Amino acid sequence: MCELMGMSANVPTDICFSFKGLRQRGGQTGPHKDGWGVAFYDNKGVCIFKDPQPSYESEIAQLISNYPIKSKAVIAHVRQANRGRIGMENTHPFSRELWGRNWTYAHNGQLSNYRNLPVTRFMPVGTTDSERAFCFLLSQIEQRFPRPPKNRKTVFNFIKRQVQELTKLGVFNMLLSDGEYVLAYCTTKLQWITRRAPFGVARLSDIDVDIDFAKETTMHDVVTVIATEPLTDNENWHKMQPGESQLFRFGEPI
Amino acid sequence: MCELMGMSANVPTDICFSFKGLRQRGGQTGPHKDGWGVAFYDNKGVCIFKDPQPSYESEIAQLISNYPIKSKAVIAHVRQANRGRIGMENTHPFSRELWGRNWTYAHNGQLSNYRNLPVTRFMPVGTTDSERAFCFLLSQIEQRFPRPPKNRKTVFNFIKRQVQELTKLGVFNMLLSDGEYVLAYCTTKLQWITRRAPFGVARLSDIDVDIDFAKETTMHDVVTVIATEPLTDNENWHKMQPGESQLFRFGEPI
Numbered sequence: 001m002c003e004l005m006g007m008s009a010n011v012p013t014d015i016c017f018s019f020k021g022l023r024q025r026g027g028q029t030g031p032h033k034d035g036w037g038v039a040f041y042d043n044k045g046v047c048i049f050k051d052p053q054p055s056y057e058s059e060i061a062q063l064i065s066n067y068p069i070k071s072k073a074v075i076a077h078v079r080q081a082n083r084g085r086i087g088m089e090n091t092h093p094f095s096r097e098l099w100g101r102n103w104t105y106a107h108n109g110q111l112s113n114y115r116n117l118p119v120t121r122f123m124p125v126g127t128t129d130s131e132r133a134f135c136f137l138l139s140q141i142e143q144r145f146p147r148p149p150k151n152r153k154t155v156f157n158f159i160k161r162q163v164q165e166l167t168k169l170g171v172f173n174m175l176l177s178d179g180e181y182v183l184a185y186c187t188t189k190l191q192w193i194t195r196r197a198p199f200g201v202a203r204l205s206d207i208d209v210d211i212d213f214a215k216e217t218t219m220h221d222v223v224t225v226i227a228t229e230p231l232t233d234n235e236n237w238h239k240m241q242p243g244e245s246q247l248f249r250f251g252e253p254i
Numbered sequence: 255m256c257e258l259m260g261m262s263a264n265v266p267t268d269i270c271f272s273f274k275g276l277r278q279r280g281g282q283t284g285p286h287k288d289g290w291g292v293a294f295y296d297n298k299g300v301c302i303f304k305d306p307q308p309s310y311e312s313e314i315a316q317l318i319s320n321y322p323i324k325s326k327a328v329i330a331h332v333r334q335a336n337r338g339r340i341g342m343e344n345t346h347p348f349s350r351e352l353w354g355r356n357w358t359y360a361h362n363g364q365l366s367n368y369r370n371l372p373v374t375r376f377m378p379v380g381t382t383d384s385e386r387a388f389c390f391l392l393s394q395i396e397q398r399f400p401r402p403p404k405n406r407k408t409v410f411n412f413i414k415r416q417v418q419e420l421t422k423l424g425v426f427n428m429l430l431s432d433g434e435y436v437l438a439y440c441t442t443k444l445q446w447i448t449r450r451a452p453f454g455v456a457r458l459s460d461i462d463v464d465i466d467f468a469k470e471t472t473m474h475d476v477v478t479v480i481a482t483e484p485l486t487d488n489e490n491w492h493k494m495q496p497g498e499s500q501l502f503r504f505g506e507p508i
Contacts, residue, residue, distance in 0.1 A: 044379050045342025047304050052296070063317050088299025096351060100377035121375060123354035125298050 002092070002108040003032050004190065005076040006175040006226040008182040008248035012042075012070035013223050017202070017211045020065045021231040024206035025078055026055030032078035035091040038064055039104040041073040041179040046102040050091045072250060073182055075175045077106035082129075083114075089126035093175075094134050096122055098141065099148040101178045105134045108228055109171030109187065117166075133166050137176070153247070153254075156183050160245045167243070175226060182248045184226050186240035192226040193237045194253065205233040222251030256346070256362040257286050258444065259330040260429040260480040262436040262502035266296075266324035267477050271456070271465045274319045275485040278460035279332055280309030286332035289345040292318060293358040295327040295433040300356040304345045326504060327436055329429045331360035337368075343380035347429075348388050350376055352395065353402040355432045359388045362482055363425030363441065371420075387420050391430070407501070407508075410437050414499045421497070429480060436502045438480050440494035446480040447491045448507065459487040476505030 005022045007015050019038065027033035036058065037050030047069075055061040055078050077092035084090040092106040107130035114129040120142065122135040140162045141155060149155060159176065163185045166172045174185040184190055195202075197220075199213035217223075226248075230237040240246065247254050259276045261269050273292065281287035290312065291304030301323075309315040309332050331346035338344040346360040361384035368383040374396065376389040394416045395409060403409060413430065417439050420426045428439040438444055449456075451474075453467035471477075480502075484491040494500065501508050 042306070042342035045345065047342060048302065050301050052299075059321055060317065063314065067313055088296035088301060091299065097377065097379060100379050102379055123351065125351060125354050125356055 001082070001110065002077060002079045003030065003228040004106055004108045004173060004175050004226070006182050006184065007071070007074040007223065008251050009072050009221070009223040010250040010252070011221050012072055013221070014068035014070050015074050015076070016065055016068055017204070017209070018225050018227070018231050019076065020209055021204040021206045022076060022078060022227070023055045023061050023065050026061070028056040029206040030078070032080040034081040034086045035079040036061060036077060037091050037093050038074060038076040039093040039095065040069050040071040041177070042071060044101060044179055046095065046104060046179065048093055048095055048104065050088065050093070052086050052088055052091050073177050073179055075104050075106050075177055075182070082110050084126055084128035087126070090128045090131070092130060094131050096138055098138055103138065103176065103178050105174065105176045107133060108173040108189070111166065111170040111172065113169055133172070136166070137162055152178065152181060156181055156247050159183060160185065163245070173228065180249060182226070183245065184240065184248070185245045187242055189228050190226065190240045191230055191237040192224055192240070192246065193235055194222065194224045194251065196222045202232045203234045204231060206231070224248050224251050224253065255336070255364065256331060256333045257284065257482040258360055258362045258427060258429050258480070260436050260438065261325070261328040261477065262505050263326050263475070263477040264504040264506070265475050266326055267475070268322035268324050269328050269330070270319055270322055271458070271463070272479050272485050273330065274463055275458040275460045276330060276332060276481070277309045277315050277319050280315070282310040283460040284332070286334040288335040288340045289333040290315060290331060291345050291347050292328065292330040293347045293349065294323050294325040295431070296325060298355060298433055300349065300358060300433065302347060302349055302358065304342065306340050306342055306345050327431050327433050329358050329360050329431055329436070336364050338380055338382035341380070344382045344385070346384060348385050350388070350392055352392055357392065357430065357432050359428065359430045361387060362427040362443070365420065365424040365426065367423055387426070390420070391416055406432065406435060410435055410501050413437060414439065417499070427482065434503060436480070437499065438494065438502070439499045441496050443482050444480065444494045445484050445491040446478055446494070446500065447489055448476065448478045448505065450476045455488070456486045457488045458485060460485070478502050478505050478507065
């Protein structure tokens with residue numbers, strides 16, 4: 001399968017600490033060595049680093065794990081290929097523009113009978129079940145909302161219902177963002193933690209690294225991190241249940 | 255204004271040498287310090303590194319200039335902002351999916367009255383004249399070709415005619431690619447060079463770096479580099495004329 005990681009924050013925040021942990025799972029502490037990617041939003045813009053190499057060995061991933069790129073919304077993925085060959089076109093996160101916003105998405109799981117999922121103008125570039133499902137979701141959104149609704153939360157409620165259709169085809173853990181909202185959907189494995197004052201020390205599970213967030217933050221910071229498996233071993237993560245979804249905005253679960 | 259750089263090659267080729275030169279123009283030998291970006295195609299997939307920082311100072315740009323990412327089609331840009339604030343959403347290259355292919359694009363120049371350029375479903379995320387023009391071109395393509403024609407060269411001939419409309423609004427030097435073809439359009443400044451056997455030594459204009467391509471290539475390699483101004487000072491670049499366009503595929507001008 002794969003592993004997901006996401007972040008939602010109320011101030012631009014780097015993900016170096018969490019990514020150091022995730023990166024290990026791409027070929028070192030985990031078998032997810034078939035590519036990796038991270039999408040960083042900067043207001044409405046997005047930059048997506050992706051690489052079909054194992055994150056554990058990738059020089060680009062090494063840079064990302066040390067270079068503090070600050071963002072309020074991040075989606076990351078390390079891949080263990082099942083549907084679709086190893087290659088850039090099949091490397092998550094995927095991205096499309098809708099309504100003048102960049103939508104990004106990553107998936108963990110495996111779907112059957114995904115090739116017939118109806119898509120309109122959003123066409124897959126690669127051959128994964130994941131990208132097909134993303135194009136399906138965007139196609140559904142655009143058909144339901146030819147114009148963007150004033151309250152974008154409405155769209156995410158609609159997406160949750162569409163994802164329920166996808167879960168009939170198999171395992172579908174997902175992160176999806178428009179740069180402001182981050183939606184997490186769990187069918188098997190997904191956990192999250194919201195950090196806020198008073199901040200403490202966190203210790204990664206996958207590598208001997210810890211951080212004192214009290215030294216890195218202000219008392220107003222609110223930062224949620226979402227991951228397939230907890231990235232730290234000294235904090236309490238919220239374990240999502242099958243069929244559970246959670247929307248985040250500026251760090252807060254809403 | 256800005257500077258453009260592109261590459262088309264018949265074998266996956268890195269652009270470290272050329273990018274080392276371009277990077278200098280982003281705040282050191284040139285004033286284009288308002289962001290930079292590079293799109294690397296890997297078959298149908300694409301990875302776009304972009305950063306609103308000056309390329310001369312960017313750690314990511316430093317990595318790119320030393321890390322050999324191999325590609326058959328590359329589009330790069332260093333920005334000197336005129337329309338649109340400095341920020342990720344206004345940083346080139348821009349990208350959209352059409353017909354299950356990733357289209358990428360970068361622009362050098364400045365347009366007037368661009369806000370009314372008609373767009374359909376391709377909407378700008380940022381506020382530049384450049385991205386609006388890109389969305390206009392893709393909208394025109396999709397209206398003219400609801401389905402992709404068998405010969406994609408037809409599309410590029412159509413694009414050239416649409417670009418002629420854009421040139422009525424101002425300066426429009428452009429690089430545009432679907433991952434296989436690279437189209438260069440010149441209204442003021444754009445030059446290109448095709449390197450093939452027998453290869454020789456090339457020397458950058460902007461920094462004291464040279465390379466012996468004979469040691470880096472095979473006799474079958476064909477690599478074209480396109481740039482606003484020649485990147486080397488010991489080779490003959492083809493200087494494009496106002497209104498001239500050139501399509502490249504797998505390194506060859508066609």
